[in-house]
Amino acid sequence: MNYTMLSIVLIVLTLLRSSKPNPLNTDSGAICESLPSDQNSIKFYLYTKKSSAELTVDKDSINAAPFADSNKLVLYLHGFAESVDVAGPKIVRDAYLNGTEDLNVVLVDYSGMSMARGFTLYDFASSFPRSRYCYLPRIADRLAEMISLIQEVVARISHTHLVGLSLGAQIAGKTGRRYKEITGRTLNRVTALDAAGTCFEQSPEISRDSAIFVDAIHTNAGWFGLVAPVGHVDVYLNNGIVQPICLTNADAVTGFLGMPSAMEEPTICSHVSSVLFFVASINNDKIYAQPCRQIRQLTRNAENIFLLDRDNDNAISLTCSSSSNEQQIVFGQHVPHNALGTYHATISNILELLNPPPSQ
Structure with missing residues (x-):
């Protein structure tokens, strides 16, 4: 992405971030109630080994x-402008x-209700x-209803795990709270x-109230991703904003995920790379993160995030890399459910961890 396009993206993000909490004035319901609401357009696709x-x-x-x-049920929610037909x-x-x-x-496909037509700036804004x-x-209401019904009909399912990317992560957070309101139980x-x-x-929408255990992976904080910690465990990969692999191989990452060539730039690459970091951890329990108590304080100051040196380091990566290596936790899928706090992890090349890549 050239600097002109990058500047436009930044302007759009800044305008949306600086708008009032609800620019559509949905408290009155005027705009939202005028939009179609076909919840049957949300699709659910079950997969097992057989x-x-x-x-x-x-x-x-x-x-x-x-x-x-x-007894385990895992549901995955894609990101904005995606569907279950893309590679992620x-x-x-x-x-x-x-x-x-x-x-x-x-796999939950909510693309029929997301109003997105593609990855253009106009679509996003x-x-x-x-x-x-x-x-x-x-x-979130529909998903909470589906989870509740599955647990009612398939009684052996006692452990439910929602995984969401970007907008999908926020939907997952809202779903957790709606599920508790409906059932009185917690995901x-x-x-x-x-x-x-x-x-x-x-x-x-994502918070500690969304489930018994909430973990958040931050790879593009301040651009497309949330800045502040929101879970029981928050892991900031590398510097938390621009992943090293996306500075040199953005096309490889976005290409692996089947994204359009227009998306081959470091910030979007860093945002969607969170999927690959997590995938790399699913069948690999030797990826570690170390505690970094300073992250919560560091993320309160934008300069600590956006000021990157020539080595792609900011205050987060420099401060946390010098922290004690004691009490490391396993990152991603296998993070212990009794873990608590903010952590920092450095993974040099996620594509290597995915070798051989899963079949598509």
Whole structure:
């Protein structure tokens, strides 16, 4: 992406971030109520090692579905302007299915309600606020309803884990709270992959209240991702804003995820790379992060994030890299559920960790 386009993206992000908490005035419901609300456009696709099926939110569909003989259910929510047809969700699905355990993996496709038509700046500026303020609550309601129904019909499922990228992470956070309101129970885990920051910095949907255990991976803080810690565990990869691999191989990362060539630039690459960092951890329990108590304080000052030196270091990476190596935790899928705090991890090349890459 050239500097002119990069400047335009920054202007759009700044305008959206600096707008009032609800620029659509959805408290009155005037705009959101005028938008179509076909919740049946949200699609659910179940995958196990042996079979697959599309699910609908009704008992007959779930009764007939070929769920694996497992007590675990993992649901993945794609990002804005995506669908389950792009590479990212398939890579997540395959990473889980290529493991030793036969899990129930559900890909959630909410593209029919996101109002997004593509990855252009116009689409982002015009559609993202509507997706955030109008459609996100509806998607979360439908997803909470589906999870509750699956648990009712398939009684053995006792552990539910939502994983979401960007807007999908914020939807997952809202779903957790709606699920608790509906059922009186709390979801087991929500994982936020660089949760969207635009239109969310002042009022994020993802928080510790979203699940018993909430972990957040930050890879593009201050641009497309949230800045402040929001979970029981928050991990800031490298400097938390621009991933080293995206400075030299942005095309390889975005290409691996099947994104348009227009997206081959460091900030977007860093944002979506959170998916690959997490995928690399699913079947690899030897990726570590170290405690960094200073992150919470550091993220309160924008200069600590955006001032990068020639080595791509900022205050986060310089401060946290010098922290004690004691009490390291396993990063990603295998992070202990009793962990608490902010952490820092350095992973030099996520594509190497994905070798051989999952089939698509």
